[in-house]
Amino acid sequence: MTLNLEPNIPDPDGFYDLLLAAHQGLSKDESDALNARLILVLANHIGDVDVLREALTAARKRSE
Amino acid sequence: MVDVRYDIAFRLYPYEKVPDQDLPPKRHPVVIVGGGPIGMALALDLGRKGTPVLVLDDHEGVGQGSRAICFAKRTLEIADRLGAGQAMVDKGVVWNVGKVFHGDDQVFEFNLQPEGGHKNPAFINLQQPYFEKFIVDEIRRAQDNGAPIEIRGCNAVTGLTPAADHVVLTVETPDGPYQVEADWLVACDGARSPLRDMMGLSFDGRVFEDNFLIADVKMTADFPTERWFWFEPPFKDSGQSALLHKQPDDIWRIDFQLGWDIDRAEELKEENVRARVDAMLGEGVAYTLEWTSIYTFQCRRMQAFRHDRVFFAGDAAHQVSPFGARGANSGIQDADNLAWKLDLVIRELAPEPLLDSYSEERVHGADENILNSTRATDFLTPKSEMSQIFRNAVLALAREHAFARPLVNSGRLSVPCVYDGLSLNGPDLLDGPKRTRVGAPAVDATLGENHLLDHLSDGFTLLCIDAPAPDVERVDGVPLTHLSLSAEGNPLLAERYLGDAEGAVYLLRPDQHVVARWPAVSADEVRVAMQTALGKDAG
Numbered sequence: 001m002t003l004n005l006e007p008n009i010p011d012p013d014g015f016y017d018l019l020l021a022a023h024q025g026l027s028k029d030e031s032d033a034l035n036a037r038l039i040l041v042l043a044n045h046i047g048d049v050d051v052l053r054e055a056l057t058a059a060r061k062r063s064e
Numbered sequence: 065m066v067d068v069r070y071d072i073a074f075r076l077y078p079y080e081k082v083p084d085q086d087l088p089p090k091r092h093p094v095v096i097v098g099g100g101p102i103g104m105a106l107a108l109d110l111g112r113k114g115t116p117v118l119v120l121d122d123h124e125g126v127g128q129g130s131r132a133i134c135f136a137k138r139t140l141e142i143a144d145r146l147g148a149g150q151a152m153v154d155k156g157v158v159w160n161v162g163k164v165f166h167g168d169d170q171v172f173e174f175n176l177q178p179e180g181g182h183k184n185p186a187f188i189n190l191q192q193p194y195f196e197k198f199i200v201d202e203i204r205r206a207q208d209n210g211a212p213i214e215i216r217g218c219n220a221v222t223g224l225t226p227a228a229d230h231v232v233l234t235v236e237t238p239d240g241p242y243q244v245e246a247d248w249l250v251a252c253d254g255a256r257s258p259l260r261d262m263m264g265l266s267f268d269g270r271v272f273e274d275n276f277l278i279a280d281v282k283m284t285a286d287f288p289t290e291r292w293f294w295f296e297p298p299f300k301d302s303g304q305s306a307l308l309h310k311q312p313d314d315i316w317r318i319d320f321q322l323g324w325d326i327d328r329a330e331e332l333k334e335e336n337v338r339a340r341v342d343a344m345l346g347e348g349v350a351y352t353l354e355w356t357s358i359y360t361f362q363c364r365r366m367q368a369f370r371h372d373r374v375f376f377a378g379d380a381a382h383q384v385s386p387f388g389a390r391g392a393n394s395g396i397q398d399a400d401n402l403a404w405k406l407d408l409v410i411r412e413l414a415p416e417p418l419l420d421s422y423s424e425e426r427v428h429g430a431d432e433n434i435l436n437s438t439r440a441t442d443f444l445t446p447k448s449e450m451s452q453i454f455r456n457a458v459l460a461l462a463r464e465h466a467f468a469r470p471l472v473n474s475g476r477l478s479v480p481c482v483y484d485g486l487s488l489n490g491p492d493l494l495d496g497p498k499r500t501r502v503g504a505p506a507v508d509a510t511l512g513e514n515h516l517l518d519h520l521s522d523g524f525t526l527l528c529i530d531a532p533a534p535d536v537e538r539v540d541g542v543p544l545t546h547l548s549l550s551a552e553g554n555p556l557l558a559e560r561y562l563g564d565a566e567g568a569v570y571l572l573r574p575d576q577h578v579v580a581r582w583p584a585v586s587a588d589e590v591r592v593a594m595q596t597a598l599g600k601d602a603g
Contacts, residue, residue, distance in 0.1 A: 005465040012470040013439045016454075020442060023450045031450040058465065 003054035066122055066220045066236055073193035075125040076200045079218035085242040089232060092118045093410050095246035097221050097233075097259055099123075101132070101192065102378035102395040103252030104199040108146050109403035111206050111213035113522065115410055118244070119213070120235060122220035126200070129355045130191040130280050132392035133311055138480040138505060139396045140184040141517055145576070148202040149184065152195060156188030157310050162291040164472060166459040168298045172469050176477070181556040182508040183515040187477065189311045192392065224249075224262045224374075231373050248406060250375045252395075257380035263371060269364020270438065272385065273324040274445055277303075277358050279337050281316045283351035293474040295444075295459055299343035305444050305474075306344065315354055318344065321445065328358050361385045363438045365430045369423040375402060382430035384437035387444060387475030394433050397480060398426050404523075404574035408598065413542050418599030421488050429481040436476045443473035480505045483577060487601070490571065490580030490593030497563045506576040509556040511549065516557065521545035523574050524597070526590060529557060531567035534587040539594040573597055 009015045022038075023031045043052055077099070084090050094110060096103045099121030110117040135152065143149035160178070164171045178186035203213055222241070223234030233244045251259040260267060289310045297306040307319040320340055322331060330336060337356050345351070365382035369375060378395030402422045408414035446452035461468035483489065483503035492502040500507055509516045526533065528548045537544060551558035551567075562568055571579040571593050580593040595601070 005467050007467050007470045009467075009470070013436070013473060013476065016443070016458075016471055016473070017439055019454065020451055023448065026450070028449050031448075035450075058461075061464070 001048050001051055003051050003058065005058065066218050066238060068123070070123070070127040070129075072123060072125040073128040074197045074200075076197065077121065077215040077217035078124045079216075079238055081237070081239050082216065084244070085237065085239060089243040089245045091230065091245040091247065092116065093247050094118070094250065094406060095120060095233065095244060095248075096250045096252055097121075098251065098253035098378075098380070099196075099200075099215060099217075100252060100254060100378065101196050101199065101392055102399050103250070104196060104203060105142070105146065105396055106250060106252065106377065106399035106403055107213050107215070108148070108199055108203050108206060108211075109399060110407060111203065111211035112146065113403070113407045114212065115407045116212035117214070118246075119215045120219040120221055120233075120244070121215065121217055124217040126193045126196040128193065129357060130193070130278075130311060130315065130317060132192040132195070132389075133189050133309070133317055134389035134393075134477075135188050135190055135195065136389060136393045136478040136480075137178070137182065137184045137186050138478075139393045140188065141505075141508065141576075142396050142400045143199070144184065144517070145520075145522070146199070146202060147205070148198045151198040151201065152190055153184060153188060155194055155198075155312055156190035157289060157312055158185045158188055159289050159291060159310065160186070161288070162293065164459075164462075164474060165292065165294040165297070166456070167294075167296050169463065171295075171459050171462050171472065174469075181510040181515075183517060184508070187389070189309060189317075191311055191313075191315070194312070195392070221253075221259065224259060226373065229373075246373070247410070248373055248375070250377055250402065250406075251380045252377050252399075253380050255379040255383050257376065259374070260366070260376065260380055263374065265366060265371065267364055267366055267383075269362055269383070269434070271362045272360070272441055272445070275322045275324065275326050275328070275331075275358050275360055276386070277320045277322050277331060277337065277340070278356060279318045279320075279341055279353060280311070280355040281318055281341060281345075281351045282314055282354050283316065283345075283349060284314055285345070285349050285351070287316070295455075295474075297344070299340075301340055302344060307474075308344070316351075322358070326358075332356055332358060359386075363434045363441070365427065365434060369398075369426050369430075370419055375406075375419075375422060377402060377426075381426070382434065384433050385441045387440040388433075388437055389475070389478045390433040390437055393478040394429055397429060398422075400575045401426055405599075408542065413540070414598040415600060418488075421486070421599055425483050425486055425488070428483060428486060432481045433478075440473045440475045444475075488573075488579065488597045488599065490596050491589075492581055494565055494568050494581040494583050495563065496565055496568060496581060497560055500561055500570070500578060500581070502578050502580055504578050506570075506572055506578065507560045509554070509560050511554055511557065516549075517576065519547055519549075520572060520576055521547075521574075524579075524594060525572040527561075527570040527572060529561055529568050529570075531569050531584050534569075534585055534590055536587040536590050539591050540598070540600075542594065542598065544590070544594065571597070 292308040303321040377398040
């Protein structure tokens with residue numbers, strides 16, 4: 001399996017809304033912690049370490 | 065005295081004293097308060113159907129300022145049905161390409177290249193005064209052909225008293241006040257609706273703490289006809305976001321998001337507006353400032369759009385952010401929805417509960433628009449540090465990765481809503497395309513030299529595609545026009561209305577929404593569906 005970087009969420013605006021709603025009312029520290037937990041949960045769901053490695057590379061690229 | 069609230073772009077209905085002003089109050093079947101795009105479109109629709117309508121406007125013509133500039137295909141289709149669409153498309157600027165920037169960098173480019181086989185383009189840009197003028201021009205033509213429409217300029221409604229079967233309006237004019245009685249009253253008097261206040265009705269929703277500066281700039285510079293949108297624009301003092309978009313007459317709409325704590329008077333000074341525009345356009349670009357304005361906005365709606373004998377339409381009933389062109393476009397759909405229902409009830413061809421469906425359907429539409437508009441605003445103006453981090457992460461990823469682009473939201477452009485699951489819907493027994501399902505507005509399709517929507521009647525239409533037409537010309541006095549077509553030689557008709565089906569029968573309302581569809585149908589089934597669409601199930 002390879003990392004899917006094509007659109008894959010049927011209702012992108014609905015998803016984004018859900019994401020922001022999850023952070024509603026949290027302090028920055030709490031939000032950071034939520035994001036960390038969310039990444040771990042999603043990583044477990046993906047399971048495939050090659051895909052995770054590709055995802056880390058894609059995400060990392062923008063900060064360099 | 066009638067207050068002058070704004071300058072006039074086109075003086076289309078100068079004040080004239082009418083005999084009614086010296087007589088006891090006269091009763092009118094329909095009075096529309098507010099001669100903006102919504103009120104005038106509704107008046108034109110009703111007048112064309114032969115229902116007498118009186119429009120009261122507190123000015124003598126169309127206000128200045130471009131205001132709404134982006135008109136969607138559905139609006140143009142409705143205007144086309146009313147005879148005013150072609151003038152709009154001829155004058156308007158058709159655009160397809162949009163570019164999204166973040167700071168100095170282009171994030172991505174999109175092309176709204178409309179699907180083929182439609183008479184009207186996906187969008188045009190046109191200053192609101194032109195839009196309004198073209199509707200009034202068409203009203204004048206309709207009047208010449210006998211349409212019972214009357215417009216009274218400089219007639220300001222200052223009082224409203226409900227009675228058992230009508231409402232009484234007090235109207236201020238340069239010659240003093242007089243009274244008018246209306247069987248049905250439609251308030252199209254804008255976001256600050258005085259009628260809504262007179263009735264003490266609430267208008268709740270979410271206030272967005274932000275100010276946007278609009279500058280309409282006239283220049284012959286060689287910018288392409290594209291929508292350019294910047295997140296965190298790189299030019300000096302341009303705020304959180306900026307937009308550049310072309311209108312007719314070499315006018316460009318420029319929007320700057322200024323934030324909440326600003327000095328409005330200061331920001332509107334010409335030298336301050338020019339400093340921002342200069343920074344955006346670059347040194348040495350010559351232009352004149354045509355119109356400037358600072359606006360704030362709210363996303364909100366009334367609880368119900370019908371209050372006994374009074375209806376609310378357009379901004380008077382619901383307000384959205386400007387991102388997505390959902391203000392005027394949704395208001396025109398309100399007018400489209402209300403006209404045929406009022407007409408049939410006034411003619412006693414449909415029961416009064418049909419009018420409740422106006423509120424049901426258009427509240428549904430308003431909620432969809434408010435949802436989309438709120439989401440766009442949340443993306444444009446992140447409300448917390450984490451929202452900002454996510455927003456900028458999306459923009460960063462969107463440069464390289466297609467998956468992030470659908471998440472970028474600089475306004476989801478207006479599409480008409482589908483009345484899924486609402487009271488006037490009949491059965492959907494065809495395993496047909498989703499886009500033409502029950503509740504959806506009819507989708508246009510090229511038919512040889514012309515287009516499907518041109519063939520639909522002003523009333524109910526029974527569209528039979530490769531299916532036998534049942535013998536039913538009229539249901540409870542309401543005429544039903546037959547249109548029989550074949551998919552053979554009309555591939556778009558087949559694609560948009562049949563899918564895998566061999567044939568289909570569609571029942572369409574006067575506003576072109578689908579009431580019901582079947583692979584084949586009996587006269588009795590058509591009668592039942594039509595009665596549902598006439599609100600006869602509700603009573």
